[in-house]
Amino acid sequence: MDDEFLEYEEPAANQDKRAELGLGALVCLVVFVLLAMLAFVLKEAWPAFAHNGLSMFFGSGGNADQQLQTIFTAGSENHASNLFLRAWPIVWSTMLTTGGSVVFSFVCSLFVAVFMVEFAPGWLQRVLEPVIRLLASVPSVIYGLVGVLVVVPFIGNHLITQSEKASVTPVISLSGYSLLAGVVILTVMISPIMIAIFAEGLRSVPRGWLEGSLALGVNRWRTFWKIAVMSARPALVAGTVLATARALGEAVMLSMVAGTTAYAPNPFDGLIFFFEPSRGIAATILQYRDDITSPPFERTLFAFAAVLLISAVSLSLLGWAAKQPQKRHFNVGGIV
Amino acid sequence: MELTQMESRQPPPVRRLTPGTTLKSWPSARQPASVPAPELGQTPAQQNGTPLVTTKRTEREIVPTIDRMHVDEVSIAYGQKLAVRSVSLPIRQGEVLALIGPSGCGKTTLLRSLNRLTELTRTASLSGRITLDGTDIATLEPTTLRRRVTMVFQQPNPFPMSIFDNIAYVLREQARRRPRKGALRPAVEDALARAGLLEEVKDNLDHPALRLSGGQQQRLCIARALAARPEVLLLDEPCSALDPQSTKVIEDLVVKLREEVAVVIVTHNLQQAFRIADHTAFMYLGELVEYGSANALFGNPRQQRTRDYISGAFG
Amino acid sequence: MTSSTTPELPKPSPAPRNAGERRGPRESSSSWRLTDRLGLALAWVLGVLFCVIAVAIVVFLAVQGLRYLHPSLLWTNPKVSNTQRGSGGFLDPLLGTLIVGVISLSLAGPIGVGIAVWLVEYGRPKLLARLVESTVEMLAGTPSIVLALFGLLIFETKVTGFLSAINGGIVFGKSCFIAGIMLLFVALPYVVATVREGLQAIPNHVREASYALGKSKIATIRRVLLPSVRPSVITGSMLGFGHTIGDTTIILLLMGDTQVLQGVGHVPLLGILRGTGSTMTSYIFDNAPTGDLNHPQLAYAAAFVLLLIVLALNLIVDIFARRSRELRWS
Numbered sequence: 007m008d009d010e011f012l013e014y015e016e017p018a019a020n021q022d023k024r025a026e027l028g029l030g031a032l033v034c035l036v037v038f039v040l041l042a043m044l045a046f047v048l049k050e051a052w053p054a055f056a057h058n059g060l061s062m063f064f065g066s067g068g069n070a071d072q073q074l075q076t077i078f079t080a081g082s083e084n085h086a087s088n089l090f091l092r093a094w095p096i097v098w099s100t101m102l103t104t105g106g107s108v109v110f111s112f113v114c115s116l117f118v119a120v121f122m123v124e125f126a127p128g129w130l131q132r133v134l135e136p137v138i139r140l141l142a143s144v145p146s147v148i149y150g151l152v153g154v155l156v157v158v159p160f161i162g163n164h165l166i167t168q169s170e171k172a173s174v175t176p177v178i179s180l181s182g183y184s185l186l187a188g189v190v191i192l193t194v195m196i197s198p199i200m201i202a203i204f205a206e207g208l209r210s211v212p213r214g215w216l217e218g219s220l221a222l223g224v225n226r227w228r229t230f231w232k233i234a235v236m237s238a239r240p241a242l243v244a245g246t247v248l249a250t251a252r253a254l255g256e257a258v259m260l261s262m263v264a265g266t267t268a269y270a271p272n273p274f275d276g277l278i279f280f281f282e283p284s285r286g287i288a289a290t291i292l293q294y295r296d297d298i299t300s301p302p303f304e305r306t307l308f309a310f311a312a313v314l315l316i317s318a319v320s321l322s323l324l325g326w327a328a329k330q331p332q333k334r335h336f337n338v339g340g341i342v
Numbered sequence: 343m344e345l346t347q348m349e350s351r352q353p354p355p356v357r358r359l360t361p362g363t364t365l366k367s368w369p370s371a372r373q374p375a376s377v378p379a380p381e382l383g384q385t386p387a388q389q390n391g392t393p394l395v396t397t398k399r400t401e402r403e404i405v406p407t408i409d410r411m412h413v414d415e416v417s418i419a420y421g422q423k424l425a426v427r428s429v430s431l432p433i434r435q436g437e438v439l440a441l442i443g444p445s446g447c448g449k450t451t452l453l454r455s456l457n458r459l460t461e462l463t464r465t466a467s468l469s470g471r472i473t474l475d476g477t478d479i480a481t482l483e484p485t486t487l488r489r490r491v492t493m494v495f496q497q498p499n500p501f502p503m504s505i506f507d508n509i510a511y512v513l514r515e516q517a518r519r520r521p522r523k524g525a526l527r528p529a530v531e532d533a534l535a536r537a538g539l540l541e542e543v544k545d546n547l548d549h550p551a552l553r554l555s556g557g558q559q560q561r562l563c564i565a566r567a568l569a570a571r572p573e574v575l576l577l578d579e580p581c582s583a584l585d586p587q588s589t590k591v592i593e594d595l596v597v598k599l600r601e602e603v604a605v606v607i608v609t610h611n612l613q614q615a616f617r618i619a620d621h622t623a624f625m626y627l628g629e630l631v632e633y634g635s636a637n638a639l640f641g642n643p644r645q646q647r648t649r650d651y652i653s654g655a656f657g
Numbered sequence: 658m659t660s661s662t663t664p665e666l667p668k669p670s671p672a673p674r675n676a677g678e679r680r681g682p683r684e685s686s687s688s689w690r691l692t693d694r695l696g697l698a699l700a701w702v703l704g705v706l707f708c709v710i711a712v713a714i715v716v717f718l719a720v721q722g723l724r725y726l727h728p729s730l731l732w733t734n735p736k737v738s739n740t741q742r743g744s745g746g747f748l749d750p751l752l753g754t755l756i757v758g759v760i761s762l763s764l765a766g767p768i769g770v771g772i773a774v775w776l777v778e779y780g781r782p783k784l785l786a787r788l789v790e791s792t793v794e795m796l797a798g799t800p801s802i803v804l805a806l807f808g809l810l811i812f813e814t815k816v817t818g819f820l821s822a823i824n825g826g827i828v829f830g831k832s833c834f835i836a837g838i839m840l841l842f843v844a845l846p847y848v849v850a851t852v853r854e855g856l857q858a859i860p861n862h863v864r865e866a867s868y869a870l871g872k873s874k875i876a877t878i879r880r881v882l883l884p885s886v887r888p889s890v891i892t893g894s895m896l897g898f899g900h901t902i903g904d905t906t907i908i909l910l911l912m913g914d915t916q917v918l919q920g921v922g923h924v925p926l927l928g929i930l931r932g933t934g935s936t937m938t939s940y941i942f943d944n945a946p947t948g949d950l951n952h953p954q955l956a957y958a959a960a961f962v963l964l965l966i967v968l969a970l971n972l973i974v975d976i977f978a979r980r981s982r983e984l985r986w987s
Contacts, residue, residue, distance in 0.1 A: 036772060133708060134707070136971075138707065143971055145905070147945075148941070154947075261947070273890065319798065
């Protein structure tokens with residue numbers, strides 16, 4: 007009679023074994039899917055790579071947009087020439103936008119992180135943290151909207167002079183959709199990522215070092231800058247790398263503020279350089295998203311995606327690896 | 343972590359000889375006196391004249407003393423809680439002043455107030471006066487003060503740089519223009535020599551400081567503190583994390599250094615205090631219970647509480 | 658010094674201070690070198706600048722949004738029209754946001770928790786654990802446009818045709834389902850990271866206590882660990898949700914980009930899920946000056962609503978994070 011009320015519990019070992027296998031299978035499945043993504047993207051991209059070689063990205067010749075059009079209208083990839091593309095302007099734009107925003111963001115983020123962790127008065131510290139979190143969670147399309155409705159007209163109407171516009175009319179039009187707009191907004195977008203990681207690294211510096219430096223008569227600013235920033239180097243690397251991966255993949259905002267022509271901004275143009283349109287790889291894919299029905303075009307777009315994927319993956323892995331030594335570094339010789 | 347919000351460190355509990363330690367590693371002269379554990383309030387073997395500690399004082403020459411700092415009726419509070427009550431002490435170059443007392447008696451707090459490190463705790467407040475060479479330290483810039491009164495901490499904390507850079511750190515920050523490495527070398531080697539570390543690291547100055555042993559790291563910290571050419575050197579239980587060999591080396595070093603700088607050392611190790619101190623101040627619950635020359639305080643303490651503490655009745 | 662000399666206690670100095678509390682001058686930056694002070698000034702400027710930018714964005718969108726936001730926009734369907742007034746509202750995009758958010762969250766939640774549990778509680782063999790860790794990190798850094806293209810690849814096959822419309826044998830490959838599924842990969846890293854942190858914060862003695870009572874590992878996980886890590890699950894899910902509803906590229910490529918939710922087939926709910934539609938993000942994208950429709954006023958209104966949703970989510974995450982911080986394991 008009592009047996010009715012006893013709950014039959016499976017022996018623990020069986021339960022556990024099944025659970026472990028089940029979870030393990032789930033985990034393997036997810037890993038498989040993601041590795042499959044890598045493989046599939048590369049497979050689809052291969053014909054375009056094979057035909058053009060590296061000069062697809064690093065060689066220039068002709069108008070990339072026109073070449074893309076040709077690829078689209080070709081309809082099939084039977085003729086090798088259907089895949090011809092020299093996309094240097096697009097790659098160069100990506101490099102400029104990503105590089106510029108990462109550099110500016112690094113400087114700004116480092117100062118803001120130092121400020122936030124150490125030198126801001128209490129009330130400002132409590133304000134800054136939610137502010138940074140807010141900036142990190144604003145969708146990129148809203149950044150793009152504010153950019154296209156505020157920043158672009160500002161640049162177009164107030165920063166670019168009429169003579170400058172006239173000087174380039176035959177080739178491109180300077181209307182405010184520019185490299186400058188893209189870099190500025192992208193800097194604001196990726197700074198919160200860097201700030202959060204930098205601040206975490208700065209906060210975990212062993213206090214013995216900071217106290218020791220203060221006790222030697224070094225002032226707070228130099229103490230913090232020299233000792234804390236130096237020992238938070240892994241966090242600096244990790245933050246920079248992850249922000250770069252983010253900047254590389256930004257498509258929506260840039261397609262809204264940085265122009266829609268494949269053009270390689272020329273540093274030798276002086277000031278005009280900043281006002282030239284620049285459409286990067288991700289934005290290009292986005293712009294041509296509807297044309298993917300044509301097979302050779304699909305290959306080309308996947309080639310672009312492959313470049314993005316490989317770069318972003320490498321950067322993410324680098325960032326993850328950079329975060330690892332942070333724990334090991336400090337447990338030497340009895341410190342902490 | 344913000345520097346301005348570091349709480350005051352609680353002094354660590356008094357260390358006893360753990361069962362695993364073999365007395366073999368202690369030179370025989372330093373075995374603590376085998377006095378039967380006295381009950382509280384009773385005077386122990388003291389009554390028949392046996393001294394309370396039997397270790398020998400480190401050999402030293404008599405050197406003239408120069409007044410460096412004065413602590414006048416200093417009280418320190420953290421918020422509402424008084425940590426140090428109305429303490430007055432002289433600090434002189436040419437002698438080692440040991441601050442002894444049980445955990446929580448305020449000796450570390452007092453030490454940290456000498457270079458105004460207590461200000462890092464927001465709730466700390468200080469009344470009374472501390473002077474350095476006649477000037478009230480409250481009127482000095484903290485950074486200037488901390489170069490003249492440097493500190494060595496309990497846990498060795500060499501920076502994650504090379505040995506050379508650790509010592510040169512202070513010199514580089516003090517100079518107007520960033521000095522070249524060659525110009526710094528004599529000063530670095532001099533500081534290492536004064537700390538007794540030069541011979542051991544002479545050829546490896548560019549190696550990371552974190553690779554040194556614990557005792558060497560602490561001597562590096564002392565060298566680093568000396569590189570600033572201070573007038574007063576503060577030591578906060580510098581040997582409590584070290585093995586006996588390193589402890590002896592540092593104790594001898596401290597006795598030698600007292601000729602050039604005033605030395606104030608906080609220690610919970612009574613034998614150590616007796617070995618190296620010229621004057622000793624016993625603190626209890628924030629008050630200065632007794633102050634005197636080491637021989638007088640250890641040999642014949644005038645206060646009952648001092649007697650009890652030294653004989654191991656509490657603490 | 659013999660024991661016969663009286664100890665020398667210094668006499669109090671002739672000008673004693675008053676016994677009140679007094680603090681010395683704190684370290685002020687006026688003693689620093691010029692470069693140090695400039696550095697501090699720059700830090701101040703940048704810190705304040707970021708605050709100003711954030712406030713400016715919110716205020717600007719609020720002002721413009723309130724100007725153009727009529728409540729009717731919230732419950733009218735979008736219509737095709739040349740004028741902004743006649744274009745209806747954004748009910749469908751709102752629903753679309755909700756739908757894809759729910760789909761991705763209901764998938765990312767369990768999967769994310771499962772992965773986190775496996776990583777923290779099991780994690781053998783070591784090689785697989787590292788692979789999983791790095792794969793999730795890789796996923797976190799993958800641009801969503803690449804995820805979108807991948808989605809196009811796998812969902813256009815016949816096998817997955819049931820997830821979207823099939824017209825005359827050709828799988829359309831774009832639907833709410835598909836967008837939601839790909840968005841799961843956007844939310845997943847956040848859920849995994851947060852839940853993992855939460856599980857790692859539980860000290861071992863809690864687990865040991867449960868084992869000592871004879872409970873199996875999986876029962877411990879289900880009955881002891883997961884309930885106590887609930888705040889982390891919620892925080893992680895909200896974080897993931899926030900990033901899901903903020904994503905545009907996957908929506909643009911995988912949801913068919915029709916203004917109105919167009920269902921497929923006759924089954925009521927499934928039909929909508931298999932059908933195409935849009936979300937707030939793609940709505941804003943299309944209505945921006947650079948989009949096809951170019952109705953900036955509607956874009957402002959929609960952006961304001963979207964921002965409010967994101968802000969509300971942030972607030973919820975904040976509250977939960979604070980609550981889980983208060984739960985201390987002593």
